[in-house]
Amino acid sequence: MFKSKKSRTNRFAAVANQHVSVGRDSMLDSEYPFRLNMYLDPPTDEITIEEFEIFALDRLQVLKAIESAKLRNLNDEQFKKDVQYAVDKYLPMHSNTAFDLISERRKDHISHFVLRLAYCRSDESREWFLRQEAALFKYRLLEENVKDRSAFLESAKLDWHVVTAEQKQAIQNQLERCVPLKIKHNVKEYVEQQTYFEVPFEKVPSLVRQRAIYLHQGKAYVPMEHQTSLVMEEFTSRLESMLVATAKALPRLEEDDRLKPILLNVEKQYVGKVYGAEQVVDGDLTAANxxxxxxxxxxxxxxxxxxxxxxxxxxxxxxxxxxxxxxxxxxxxxxxxxxxxxxxxxxxxxxxxxxxxxxxxxxxxxxxxxxxxxxxxxxxxxxxxxxxxxxxxxxxxxxxxxxxxxxxxxxxxxxxxxxxxxxxxxxxxxxxxxxxxxxxxxxxxxxxxxxxxxxxxxxxxxxxxxxxxxxxxxxxxxxx
Ligand code: SF4
Known part of the structure; x- marks a missing residue:
């Protein structure tokens, strides 16, 4: 994955040439067809050690901006403003209508995987990373235009099946019983108009907890209205298990002694100052004070x-x-x-x-x-x-x-x-x-x-x- 600066330049030249001769569209189609990414496959690209660290630190700025916006309990508009500012500055991600998308998406892809390595070490780090990444993904999902969002979801190999009209008719009464309270007056119409997905119930634990959906024989019937929850459940459960797998593989990866100090440095940026891990030889404090x-x-x-x-x-x-x-x-x-x-x-x-x-x-x-x-x-x-x-x-x-x-x-x-x-x-x-x-x-x-x-x-x-x-x-x- 790593190359010297020279090799990296060559690689970039190759990319640039392809950019011109093969065309941007074919590269985008094969590597990064969407702005959204489930991050299922690690990057196979060559990068320099400098990029490895810089990409990770830039992404971290975005995740920290998200955390800070959440901690400050900002309203939706202010939250969006703060997060967008950080995204534009450190990790710009334009939709398919913009230019120079490959380098943006490549940086997004690589930086995600570097932080995954840096934050898989402990439960606390994993949890923090998962929370902020999920918030970033959700932010982008909601900002995405309808066309790209639908195309992305179709490509994401999600284990959902659209419930057919006949199936829906057979369980109409049960579905009506699970319609949200806010639309109780027009229940029948609501069910008829919604597209429902059939998914394994363990994929939507939060909807099951809220009793917001109909369950039958291990399947959950989720209306389109909950599509965002469905996607988010999928994203977080996949990332959660991938983080655990990364933690198991980490000791082997850290045999490369160029990586370990960088990963530790990146991890420290979130954990912030580590208090008390060093030896206290002769502190100011005594038992008496x-x-x-x-x-x-x-x-x-x-x-x-x-x-x-x-x-x-x-x-x-x-x-x-x-x-x-x-x-x-x-x-x-x-x-x-x-x-x-x-x-x-x-x-x-x-x-x-x-x-x-x-x-x-x-x-x-x-x-x-x-x-x-x-x-x-x-x-x-x-x-x-x-x-x-x-x-x-x-x-x-x-x-x-x-x-x-x-x-x-x-x-x-x-x-x-x-x-x-x-x-x-x-x-x-x-x-x-x-x-x-x-x-x-x-x-x-x-x-x-x-x-x-x-x-x-x-x-x-x-x-x-x-x-x-x-x-x-x-x-x-x-x-x-
Ligand atoms: S400093 Fe102590 S009291 Fe304050 S938020 Fe942290 S854990 Fe709670």
């Missing part, structure tokens, strides 16, 4: 764990992991961590502490077992992780607290009623990180707006910087 630092600067998730630890003199495993790795990432060395946890677990004997807890602490610092120095949990890992059950205190309060408990906590932290209302509204829309960001802004007056909180340790650093600026009497310059 952890309490003050956490109370003053830590986000609500960590203060909840800290409160529980102080009160119960104990935390269960998930809580110890979440809080312990956070402390490590704010600068608590392993010696100080052992001291801190020993003091915190004051009801345990020395023997119990050594036997049941000390090993795990050293393990987090890479001193036991596989000797991996673990990084602190990001917001998305905490929010999507196992929900706390009775006696647990891990998780994200904005996601896992009941509304009554959260409201009480917000009032305890001296938020005003309108501020509590703003946060609760965000939570109702499942915007937990935005709620946390608002909480930061309300509890750190002097900030108009900060980027969405993505990591508890980013919250902590912002809070420390904010306090330092306030002490100096200067407004804080938050990097955007």
């Amino acid at each position: 952890v309490d003050g630092a956490v109370e003053q600067h830590a986000p609500l998730c960590m203060r909840t764990l800290h409160d529980a630890l102080v009160q119960d003199k104990h935390l269960k495993h998930s809580g110890r992991m979440q809080f312990g790795l956070f402390l490590k990432a704010i600068g608590l060395s392993v010696d100080q961590a052992l001291l801190y946890w020993r003091m915190a677990f004051s009801k345990k004997t020395d023997d119990e502490f050594q036997k049941n807890y000390a090993y795990n602490i050293r393990h987090n610092y890479g001193l036991e077992g596989r000797r991996v120095s673990y990084g602190a949990y990001s917001c998305s890992k905490i929010i999507k992780g196992d929900a706390p059950s009775a006696g647990d205190h891990h998780g994200c309060p904005f996601r896992h607290f009941s509304s009554g408990n959260l409201e009480a906590r917000l009032y305890k932290d001296k938020l005003l009623p309108n501020q509590v209302r703003d946060i609760m509204n965000l939570i109702q829309g499942s915007h937990y990180q935005l709620a946390c960001t608002k909480y930061f802004e309300f509890t750190h007056p002097g900030h108009d707006r900060i980027d969405t909180i993505q990591h508890p340790n980013a919250y902590y650093e912002l809070s420390v910087a904010s306090a330092a600026e306030t002490e100096q009497g200067e407004p804080m310059d938050v990097e955007r």
Whole structure:
């Protein structure tokens, strides 16, 4: 797949020649007949290492723009504007009526597969990539003109069968029972006018969950109205399984030592700053000043764990992991961590502490077992992780607290009623990180707006910087 820059130029010359002599249409027909792509086949083209990285980073800008637009809860129009801006800048994709489509589509194809390699490594990365790619695909699908969209779907080898008029008549009553509530007054006409597809029911889990379709003998009968859902289910389920397959093949691919550093660098761009994965040799924080630092600067998730630890003199495993790795990432060395946890677990004997807890602490610092120095949990890992059950205190309060408990906590932290209302509204829309960001802004007056909180340790650093600026009497310059 890779060539030197010279070979690549030759290849491009060849493409250019073909472009002129063979003609653009035949190349397009054979390689990229559509703007939309299910990405079933990897590129066989030759590319340089530089292109490998640049294409991936450009696509990443688009995926990040999509993520940011979703996190900011933009309305449809603003969402479209933001995403289109990023697409035009980094990954332009014109419809079949425009010129120079091959290089655009080639870049789209290659960049997808490079990011697939970079983001197949962990569940968290796979999930993130899948979510953003699905959003990009959906955006393009909805923007596509009817002719190209239909032609693309026809070519996509989707396992759907159009229900014939006779079949439809035979199940007319059942189909009528599944018509959406909004058109209950004209049910018969609706069914008669819709084109229905028969698909294996496992291909449309979200429609099955919503009870929005008729199911019979393992088949789902999906009206044309749900075509977008149908295509999206197909796209995500295919990509999901291909990502798992890529993860299995990755160790072999990484034997090429040119690829590994690039893939790690690309992956890091999304994960952002990795907090706490490096060894803390001599951090600023000591066992004696952890309490003050956490109370003053830590986000609500960590203060909840800290409160529980102080009160119960104990935390269960998930809580110890979440809080312990956070402390490590704010600068608590392993010696100080052992001291801190020993003091915190004051009801345990020395023997119990050594036997049941000390090993795990050293393990987090890479001193036991596989000797991996673990990084602190990001917001998305905490929010999507196992929900706390009775006696647990891990998780994200904005996601896992009941509304009554959260409201009480917000009032305890001296938020005003309108501020509590703003946060609760965000939570109702499942915007937990935005709620946390608002909480930061309300509890750190002097900030108009900060980027969405993505990591508890980013919250902590912002809070420390904010306090330092306030002490100096200067407004804080938050990097955007
Ligand atoms: S959004 Fe992140 S930082 Fe904020 S409370 Fe939840 S997990 Fe913690």
